[in-house]
Amino acid sequence: xxxxxxxxxxxxxxxxxxxxxxxxxxxxxxxxxxxxxxxxxxxxxxxxxxxx
Amino acid sequence: xxxxxxxxxxxxxxxxxxxxxxxxxxxxxxxxxxxxxxxxxxxxxxxxxxxxxxxxxxxxxxxxxxxxxxxxxxxxxxxxxxxxxxxxxxxxxxxxxxxxxxxxxxxxxxxxxxxxxxxxxxxxxxxxxxxxxxxxxxxxxxxxxxxxxxxxxxxxxxxxxxxxxxxxxxxxxxxxxxxxxxxxxxxxxxxxxxxxxxxxxxxxxxxxxxxxxxxxxxxxxxxxxxxxxxxxxxxxxxxxxxxxxxxxxxxxxxxxxxxxxxxxxxxxxxxxxxxxxxxxxxxxxxxxxxxxxxxxxxxxxxxxxxxxxxxxxxxxxxxxxxxxxxxxxxxxxxxxxxxxxxxxxxxxxxxxxxxxxxxxxxxxxxxxxxxxxxxxxxxxxxxxxxxxxxxxxxxxxxxxxx
Numbered sequence: 001x002x003x004x005x006x007x008x009x010x011x012x013x014x015x016x017x018x019x020x021x022x023x024x025x026x027x028x029x030x031x032x033x034x035x036x037x038x039x040x041x042x043x044x045x046x047x048x049x050x051x052x
Numbered sequence: 053x054x055x056x057x058x059x060x061x062x063x064x065x066x067x068x069x070x071x072x073x074x075x076x077x078x079x080x081x082x083x084x085x086x087x088x089x090x091x092x093x094x095x096x097x098x099x100x101x102x103x104x105x106x107x108x109x110x111x112x113x114x115x116x117x118x119x120x121x122x123x124x125x126x127x128x129x130x131x132x133x134x135x136x137x138x139x140x141x142x143x144x145x146x147x148x149x150x151x152x153x154x155x156x157x158x159x160x161x162x163x164x165x166x167x168x169x170x171x172x173x174x175x176x177x178x179x180x181x182x183x184x185x186x187x188x189x190x191x192x193x194x195x196x197x198x199x200x201x202x203x204x205x206x207x208x209x210x211x212x213x214x215x216x217x218x219x220x221x222x223x224x225x226x227x228x229x230x231x232x233x234x235x236x237x238x239x240x241x242x243x244x245x246x247x248x249x250x251x252x253x254x255x256x257x258x259x260x261x262x263x264x265x266x267x268x269x270x271x272x273x274x275x276x277x278x279x280x281x282x283x284x285x286x287x288x289x290x291x292x293x294x295x296x297x298x299x300x301x302x303x304x305x306x307x308x309x310x311x312x313x314x315x316x317x318x319x320x321x322x323x324x325x326x327x328x329x330x331x332x333x334x335x336x337x338x339x340x341x342x343x344x345x346x347x348x349x350x351x352x353x354x355x356x357x358x359x360x361x362x363x364x365x366x367x368x369x370x371x372x373x374x375x376x377x378x379x380x381x382x383x384x385x386x387x388x389x390x391x392x393x394x395x396x397x398x399x400x401x402x403x404x405x406x407x408x409x410x411x412x413x414x415x416x417x418x419x420x421x422x423x424x425x426x427x428x429x430x431x432x433x434x435x436x437x438x439x440x441x442x443x444x445x446x447x448x449x450x451x452x453x454x
Binding site: 006007008009040041 | 161198199203
């Protein structure tokens with residue numbers, strides 16, 4: 001399931017993960033650590049919404 | 053009745069009704085040496101539209117300029133907020149009260165921000181990229197520019213006049229009585245545009261390039277760019293010039309020089325800085341050596357724009373970085389300069405943590421650190437200073453290898 005950052009529009013795609021910040025491909029959004037932040041704007045996980 | 057402040061006519065339909073903040077020097081920690089303007093625009097059509105407002109203390113100046121065109125401010129029907137930052141929305145609550153507009157337009161994020169800043173439940177009509185509104189004979193089309201440079205940012209295109217209202221993008225802090233870029237010396241425009249980019253947009257360079265790349269696809273015939281600070285770009289040459297400058301600034305490749313910035317307690321780190329700078333010079337690199345005693349963080353950022361090599365020096369004070377160096381490194385970290393070679397140096401008395409803290413900070417910023425940091429105890433000896441000079445030569449050599 002993809003999630004979008006409501007602040008800046010960045011899309012978290014579990015198929016890609018966030019390798020620049022140590023998140024391997026295949027990591028579901030729910031499994032991201034609570035310390036993970038949007039790589040584009042720095043907003044926390046609570047600022048993300050499920051992609052429709 | 054003649055007004056205290058009057059509008060400047062841009063076209064038969066569009067007037068500048070902003071404010072000039074001649075003597076502002078501290079703009080959220082950015083040294084605005086030439087002051088600034090908060091540009092707001094009045095569009096005359098069946099629905100009289102105000103595009104952006106001004107900083108709160110300048111509300112009456114804006115109202116006076118509006119009255120000079122239409123007599124009473126409540127003749128305005130629509131307000132468009134392209135950017136919710138208080139230098140453009142601070143006067144919005146007063147404007148809403150005076151105007152009682154039929155509609156206020158902003159992006160979805162703009163709606164949230166404007167409500168939060170004003171502390172009231174404003175009735176805002178949200179617009180998205182590609183949406184247009186008719187204001188009578190003419191049409192305003194909106195393009196969201198999320199994170200350029202705030203989540204709410206958007207630009208508005210007035211089709212009939214071929215004008216693009218770009219909020220902070222392509223702006224600069226430059227107060228003046230002339231409205232257009234072609235009325236200012238080019239070196240001032242170049243310096244202030246670069247300073248603005250360095251301090252407001254540098255960390256968003258990737259998005260700037262993406263936006264510039266997307267412009268042709270938007271198929272907008274742009275004959276004037278109207279930012280919210282500083283002069284407007286009205287000639288084809290100037291529009292091409294500022295778009296080209298933005299690409300150059302964002303690519304961060306046009307950097308040949310070196311910047312050595314430092315703080316000093318008893319002159320030791322200053323001596324080290326000067327020896328290093330002379331080594332860089334001998335190595336054929338144009339170098340600037342800047343003490344943080346006399347250079348503001350925003351001026352350091354501007355110098356960083358032209359520097360391929362960034363060297364930072366700090367004494368160790370109470371086991372920490374000297375505060376002004378910590379300030380600039382924190383600021384630099386957020387603005388994420390790319391393609392830099394870093395170098396750390398400084399003097400210390402007994403513990404000497406500062407130099408490692410600089411190197412760690414530079415490493416975290418993805419700077420290359422090809423030459424080992426240099427720290428000296430209390431006072432650099434002549435041998436230490438020769439080592440610093442040699443480090444300058446070595447850094448210059450690294451730059452040539454490129």
